[in-house]
Amino acid sequence: MNKQDFNEGLLGFLDASPTPFHATNNMSMMFENAGFIKLNEVDKWELEAGQKYYVTRNDSSIIAFTYPKTDLKYTMVGVHTDSPNLKLKPNSVIKEHGAVKFGVESYGGLLLNPWFDRDLSLAGRVSYLDSNDRLQSALINVQKPIAVIPSLAIHLDDKANKDRTVNKQTDICPILTTNEDFDFDEFIKWQLSNNGINDVKELYANELSFYDTQKAAFVGLRDDFIASARLDNLLSCYTGMLSICSINADKPMLFIASDHEEVGSESTSGAGGSFLENTLHRMFDDYEEYMQMIRASLMISADNAHAIHPNYPSKHDTNHAPYINKGAVIKVNANQRYASNSTTISKFMNTASSLHEPLQNFVTRSDMGCGSTIGPITATRIGIDTIDVGLPTWAMHSIREIAGSDDAHSLYKILIGLRA
Template identity: 50%
Template sequence: MDKEVFNQGLLEFLSESTSPFHAVQSMSQRLRDAGFERLKNDGDIGPGSTGVFYEQGGSLIALRPGTEALRESGLRMVGAHTDSPCLMVKPNAEQRKLGYLQLGIEVYGGALLNPWFDRDLSLAGRVSYEHGAGAVATALVDFRDPIAVIPSLAIHLDREANKNRSINAQLQMAPLLSLDTQSFELREFLRGHLQARALDITEVLDYELCFYDTQAPAQIGLRREFIASARLDNLLSCYTGLQALLEADGSQWSLLVCNDHEEVGSCSSTGAQGPMLQNFLQRLLPDQISLPMLMQRSMMISADNAHAVHPSYPDKHDERHGPMINGGPVIKVNASQRYATSSDGAALFRLLARKASVDVQAFAMRADMACGSTIGPITAGELGVTTLDIGVPTFGMHSIRELAGSDDAWALQRVLSAYFSHPSPLFAASP
């Protein structure tokens, strides 16, 4: 796959994946199109068998079996996350003030709030409802059209806005839907939307909905050298890992896991700190003793975006560790293990990148600044597997619209494809 085809696919995926549930739906469809099958309870997964995938809420695991016995060959894993900082709709959301209808929100994750003002917003997520037969069913919704906005306060009413304006999420971030209509009730609105799709629905019981910016992802810049989009952190890594898995040669056991809830700590049934991945691996190896042995022969690459050095804020980076956009994927290192990178994992990545003719950069936080984290340390701690944290350089992380390079995701995909096809063993025995 060449770079232009890859980037066009990335833009399409970003546009489709307006919530973690939609990201899983989009990845599942691509896996089915490539011949993967949904995991069956009684299915046997052995060497050379068909690729399988497993969905749970906003998380997904996909596996391509290798040609040799798993216990001897080890498992090559790539991990990413499907969620992004956003505004989630509260259960009793309707707010009526001064003749306007708004919806109450809760901030999900560490969102950069200022860019949310004056954007054309829509709603997407999952709705749970009473099926006509009396059971609970779920359906995904995505309105696509702009149905809301969070208007800014005019500078004439706050002359210090450009110097010192704080944002109160409870009081100032409720999206505006319309002039007040007393007949509007969100659950009824959702029920009408689902009925229009010919679903057998009696009542909407609950929902998980998030607002998102309707501006389409785009390749921009004088030479089209940038990718601008919402949710680059971390759908870019999900798509890159997926394409690498689909293009792997099938010789090695290869796995992609995309977890929900990373932005809020990963502690959930479908998060990296939950049992989803370990349960899946135990399905491959029912013998409990075999899992630690398998992990000794395996590796996890945690793919999550990295902070590019900003030309207007160069002092926010260590001067020797400022990744450049389109300078290649970034190995992320932290002495306090906020990133799980070890020297042997980093060395293997550098070797694979060199073979793929891809440049590699390094990132370490300034010694006087706190460091973020990823699913990498969580997975390493849960499974005891060698783990490497890498990512694509990005501007505006956690903004409603982020910026990455049009070369970098494609370069990372080439390295991950080489990783998925690298012969056993990953690491030679110590002399």
């Protein structure tokens, strides 16, 4: 796949995936189109050599794998589906001061200030009871801008450009309407009806998040950049998904996209949960064979990396400062916040070199804290050799992030070429 087609598909995937639920659903459809067979965790699996399979958990995490059976050296790609956002509280509607607004929680370590003065919509999963007293779930995506968080005018806050802070409880509530007759349940039923779901006896719980309706786009004099919400980490989701869809079924490869990385991964559908381990044991039910596969395989933990910011260069170690459009980044940390080691780095570098694809290194400044990824979590839980890589990004965890238009396609080619 050439770079232009790759990036055009990326923009569409970003716009169609406002929540982990939608991202997982879109990846499921992609796998179906690529000939992968859907599995269900509650069924007994009868895997056949030479086939390709996928399975989801919680509608927000997904694993796809080839099954050559005789070749135990798997290339695995691990990413995450979630991004920082504003999530609705259960009793979210607040009517006061002539307006209706929503109470929200901050999910993950998001930059709050960029959420002001944006055209916001709402998406996620809704659970309900149908007329046959069966519990059902459905995805909704309002798409239309329905809310805004207006800034406080500078006339009322003369320190706004000096030391502005944001109170997560009071300052960041999206405002929906001035019509105080607004009924939240009727609003949700209307959204379900728009999706052809009219058999709703009673609404139960929901997991809904706000998102910016501005579309993903090329930016820059020569389309140098891709600007979008949720690049962290849908950029890696798309790259890993296309990689496994682009190989033959006789090559051993596995792709896992986990939820809840931004809040620590400790959930049934997070990398700290059992989803990957359970799946691998069902693929290789003989323990000796399972352990042979684990120790022969390589996990590539793909998450975004902090590109050096031209306006804030002092925030990087000069010798380990990745640039936009200069290639994928190998992430290293002496304290194991990243799982890369000399052996896994060498395997990755060897493939990139053979393909003439550029690579960069990132080590955080020694006087600054270092974030982490699913890499160390997966390496610890599974015991698989792991490398942490990423795509250089500006404005990470903002409502709109920036990445290079060259880098994801370069990583895609490396992932296809890797052998454990």
